[in-house]
Amino acid sequence: MSALVWLHGGSLSCTDPAMEANPDAPAIFVFDRPFLQENRIAFARLQFMYEGAISALRGRAQTRACVGVQVEEILKFAKNCGCTAVHATQVYSPELERTFDALEEAGLEVVVYAADRLTSYSGSVKRFSAFWRKVEREVLG
């Protein structure tokens, strides 16, 4: 099963877990046109992200950076590369979840990597002070 890596706005590095797990895989970054049409985003933010994306893509044989409908562009790229799976790192956001669902519905396997964590805490969270009491030793250790 051949994989491609999708670099999203929370994973713009060659050290991203999905990138590191697939060092030779094709990789893609997409500016999502509908999102940018609906939301006000300053140019400086877009350039900052793009600089992250191209530095992450550098050195890979097959890469693509484009502007379009995110899901459609990932599907197109997968078809061109003969990939049947998309690998990406989990950073919770509603848009990311929708993209994962849409890619799966379109028939691609979606493999999600856990984002890097500072602590191993897995209980519920409500106030920082209570959280800090539980993780302080681990964080400062």
Next chain:
Amino acid sequence: MHSVELETNLATREAITEHLAQMLEGLYSTDAMASETDGSREAALGELEAFSARGYGRRNFIDADTSRLSAYLRHGQLSITEVAAHAKQHATGRERDEFLKQLSWREFFYLVMEQEGTGTLQNLEPPKYAVRWQAELPDDIRDGDTGLPCVDAWVERLVTDNYLHNHERLWFAAYVTHFRRVDWKAGWDFFREHLLDGDIASNALSWQWVASTFSNKPYFMNQENIAKYSGNRWCATCRVACPFRKSYETLERELFGTTFS
């Protein structure tokens, strides 16, 4: 909807600006100006190397040398464990611990977001005072034209540096939500538009923390607090009728109709 291919081997930041200005035309809300901060992993590593946490004990003062790593953490150029490992290696004592504790706020907010999902963008709790917030950010705030030198300076910095110190963020959020009665979601959206580190978790949840929909009481400041942590930057020469120049007790009564202490 058509798609556009982007160049990935542009040699300079200026070339990137020029290319993106064209290719993304109509898709950004400001002039096509890059920030001073380079978004590459290489630049991120340079910033990390340069950070020693020396002076971090003064982190609440707006001229303190905080790490300025938030945008790299937000977009993944640096990972949180990488930053924590650097601090453990290069910082010592109280400064080291204080920095690692601040980093834990980020982890906390991301865990809350994972737990609450899209609820993060709604009031997580009822506000702790009786208030009707207006939905839209008024133009005078968005344009940095309130007439209050400090507030207008925060907007100017937000829009030109794409960054604000944590204390400036807190003050601005308190001004917007409590003094102007604007829904925190409008403030969140304004920050997301401009901050290089603008995200959902730390951004929305900090606004909610100020607004009191994710805390036990609203956060607010008075003029003395602004003067102290800004080194009197605006207050020394300010001649306007200052809405913040009151005791905490008076402000509490005026803003919230109740006291929380």
